Amino acid sequence: xxxxxxxxxxxxxxxxxxxxxxxxxxxxxxxxxxxxxxxxxxxxxxxxxxxxxxxxxxxxxxxxxxxxxxxxxxxxxxxxxxxxxxxxxxxxxxxxxxxxxxxxxxxxxxxxxxxxxxxxxxxxxxxxxxxxxxxxxxxxxxxxxxxxxxxxxxxxxxxxxxxxxxxxxxxxxxxxxxxxxxxxxxxxxxxxxxxxxxxxxxxxxxxxxxxxxxx
Amino acid sequence: xxxxxxxxxxxxxxxxxxxxxxxxxxxxxxxxxxxxxxxxxxxxxxxxxxxxxxxxxxxxxxxxxxxxxxxxxxxxxxxxxxxxxxxxxxxxxxxxxxxxxxxxxxxxxxxxxxxxxxxxxxxxxxxxxxxxxxxxxxxxxxxxxxxxxxxxxxxxxxxxxxxxxxxxxxxxxxxxxxxxxxxxxxxxxxxxxxxxxxxxxxxxxxxxxxxxxxx
Amino acid sequence: xxxxxxxxxxxxxxxxxxxxxxxxxxxxxxxxxxxxxxxxxxxxxxxxxxxxxxxxxxxxxxxxxxxxxxxxxxxxxxxxxxxxxxxxxxxxxxxxxxxxxxxxxxxxxxxxxxxxxxxxxxxxxxxxxxxxxxxxxxxxxxxxxxxxxxxxxxxxxxxxxxxxxxxxxxxxxxxxxxxxxxxxxxxxxxxxxxxxxxxxxxxxxxxxxxxxxxx
Numbered sequence: 057x058x059x060x061x062x063x064x065x066x067x068x069x070x071x072x073x074x075x076x077x078x079x080x081x082x083x084x085x086x087x088x089x090x091x092x093x094x095x096x097x098x099x100x101x102x103x104x105x106x107x108x109x110x111x112x113x114x115x116x117x118x119x120x121x122x123x124x125x126x127x128x129x130x131x132x133x134x135x136x137x138x139x140x141x142x143x144x145x146x147x148x149x150x151x152x153x154x155x156x157x158x159x160x161x162x163x164x165x166x167x168x169x170x171x172x173x174x175x176x177x178x179x180x181x182x183x184x185x186x187x188x189x190x191x192x193x194x195x196x197x198x199x200x201x202x203x204x205x206x207x208x209x210x211x212x213x214x215x216x217x218x219x220x221x222x223x224x225x226x227x228x229x230x231x232x233x234x235x236x237x238x239x240x241x242x243x244x245x246x247x248x249x250x251x252x253x254x255x256x257x258x259x260x261x262x263x264x265x266x267x268x269x270x271x
Numbered sequence: 272x273x274x275x276x277x278x279x280x281x282x283x284x285x286x287x288x289x290x291x292x293x294x295x296x297x298x299x300x301x302x303x304x305x306x307x308x309x310x311x312x313x314x315x316x317x318x319x320x321x322x323x324x325x326x327x328x329x330x331x332x333x334x335x336x337x338x339x340x341x342x343x344x345x346x347x348x349x350x351x352x353x354x355x356x357x358x359x360x361x362x363x364x365x366x367x368x369x370x371x372x373x374x375x376x377x378x379x380x381x382x383x384x385x386x387x388x389x390x391x392x393x394x395x396x397x398x399x400x401x402x403x404x405x406x407x408x409x410x411x412x413x414x415x416x417x418x419x420x421x422x423x424x425x426x427x428x429x430x431x432x433x434x435x436x437x438x439x440x441x442x443x444x445x446x447x448x449x450x451x452x453x454x455x456x457x458x459x460x461x462x463x464x465x466x467x468x469x470x471x472x473x474x475x476x477x478x479x480x481x482x483x484x485x486x
Numbered sequence: 487x488x489x490x491x492x493x494x495x496x497x498x499x500x501x502x503x504x505x506x507x508x509x510x511x512x513x514x515x516x517x518x519x520x521x522x523x524x525x526x527x528x529x530x531x532x533x534x535x536x537x538x539x540x541x542x543x544x545x546x547x548x549x550x551x552x553x554x555x556x557x558x559x560x561x562x563x564x565x566x567x568x569x570x571x572x573x574x575x576x577x578x579x580x581x582x583x584x585x586x587x588x589x590x591x592x593x594x595x596x597x598x599x600x601x602x603x604x605x606x607x608x609x610x611x612x613x614x615x616x617x618x619x620x621x622x623x624x625x626x627x628x629x630x631x632x633x634x635x636x637x638x639x640x641x642x643x644x645x646x647x648x649x650x651x652x653x654x655x656x657x658x659x660x661x662x663x664x665x666x667x668x669x670x671x672x673x674x675x676x677x678x679x680x681x682x683x684x685x686x687x688x689x690x691x692x693x694x695x696x697x698x699x700x701x
Contacts (some may be wrong), residue, residue: 060543060546061513063514064514064549066549067546067549070546070547258685259689260685260686262685263681263685266685267682267683
């Protein structure tokens with residue numbers, strides 16, 4: 057994969073046209089970057105390029121909820137990846153106008169993920185000690201990994217990037233998301249076994265991830 | 272601690288309302304991020320949430336001096352942390368309208384820090400080989416650490432974040448700042464002893480910092 | 487070297503006035519950061535401070551090509567550093583109105599670099615397994631390094647920063663660029679020999695780079 061980062065409304069449509077997959081992320085959201093994400097997402101959607109969307113901290117502010125709503129409704133992400141709190145927030149706040157047929161309090165995150173996948177017609181990935189990957193019909197789990205993964209900043213953004221890389225080469229979005237999370241889990245398990253804290257975990261994880269291709 | 276980064280005026284007030292402590296930082300300052308910091312700081316101040324302010328490079332430009340002046344006067348930081356040059360710049364340029372009763376050239380950074388702490392009614396932390404922590408009345412020093420700490424980018428920003436984490440759980444701001452700098456110094460000393468350059472220092476420091484809780 | 491990062495049009499002229507060398511970089515370009523880079527570059531140029539320019543991804547979008555054109559024509563960089571694709575894009579699109587006297591397809595990157603250096607009156611650095619450094623008359627190569635260097639994010643931006651550091655202390659821009667790339671290559675070779683993946687390469691490279699001064 058040859059990734060490129062861009063965040064100006066001046067160029068993201070051209071970037072989206074040239075890419076094989078697009079990753080959108082709400083981290084440190086700003087008005088201009090939101091505008092850029094929607095432009096890029098609409099272009100990708102129009103040209104049938106897969107989009108992975110990471111609603112970082114979507115439960116934290118109304119601005120992020122509005123942003124997630126715009127991105128979901130206007131760009132139709134192929135995969136949405138979040139932790140349990142983020143996926144629940146999408147559901148609770150009816151982001152993307154997901155139809156809600158029971159109280160969120162009584163629902164496990166897995167059934168929420170399945171309903172979101174069905175209602176938004178996409179793959180939902182819930183990251184956690186036990187990752188859940190579902191398209192509403194099929195559901196898979198990834199339990200490999202390591203507790204230190206949750207303590208490394210940007211580990212979630214890394215998963216989103218890796219899902220994007222798999223989407224770029226595999227038209228099956230459910231398989232792409234599953235394979236990406238399996239790669240994350242395997243690299244995390246191997247890295248965790250030889251790390252002594254947050255710093256070495258970050259580095260060992262990058263080493264293991266880059267060496268997965270070698271078997 | 273569960274930190275979240277935000278820099279849009281569209282959401283920082285809501286973020287500040289929901290947090291237990293706020294960290295403001297002048298690094299790569301922009302007009303919009305300054306506006307966001309002031310909004311967040313005013314909200315935090317109004318709701319009695321502690322604020323730590325890091326006047327990164329405040330001596331370098333008039334724009335940063337003006338920004339520091341606005342933040343200090345409008346947000347009343349609980350703790351201000353800088354290196355000796357930054358703390359001296361706050362003093363020399365009368366930022367926050369600190370009363371100046373003698374020539375800065377003849378003053379040691381410790382007496383400058385004490386006067387600033389008294390005049391601005393906050394805790395001042397001067398980072399360096401010998402950290403100074405003062406509220407104008409009490410003064411403490413942290414001499415643990417390692418010379419490699421000064422060569423790792425964002426080590427100062429890390430200290431600011433750690434002070435914020437301590438402020439979030441301890442209403443005594445002087446103790447919070449002192450304990451944070453002691454944690455930094457101990458992690459730095461341990462990391463420095465096993466590092467062979469800037470890169471391994473960064474990683475070993477993160478390892479040691481994340482393992483401090485384990486004794 | 488004491489580097490400072492800035493990207494607001496409000497302060498970059500003052501920053502440029504106070505620095506010994508300026509590094510400009512098209513990564514995640516935005517309208518405001520472009521405006522800031524041009525202001526900083528014009529100030530540096532007017533005061534005879536050396537400028538190193540890194541046209542990151544200049545072939546990817548019209549926005550980046552326009553930005554590179556403005557920076558080259560208005561700021562007259564002392565050194566331009568890119569990979570082969572970026573240097574070819576500068577040439578092909580006549581950025582800086584470089585005179586083009588033959589089809590780019592038939593030209594090797596080395597002759598393109600020499601023509602650009604002559605036409606733009608600057609030093610061109612082409613990074614790759616074999617780095618090319620040329621001022622149009624003299625040409626040098628750096629073959630030291632390691633394949634893992636190409637897999638570490640921001641390695642190119644690091645080279646640009648290191649060239650800037652050398653420019654700040656050496657008025658001979660050709661020598662500065664050459665010495666910077668030699669330092670990169672030596673650190674990369676040493677780091678690559680002891681690294682097992684992308685993560686450890688990044689850290690070992692920073693270690694080796696920081697230890698070069700020790701012989």
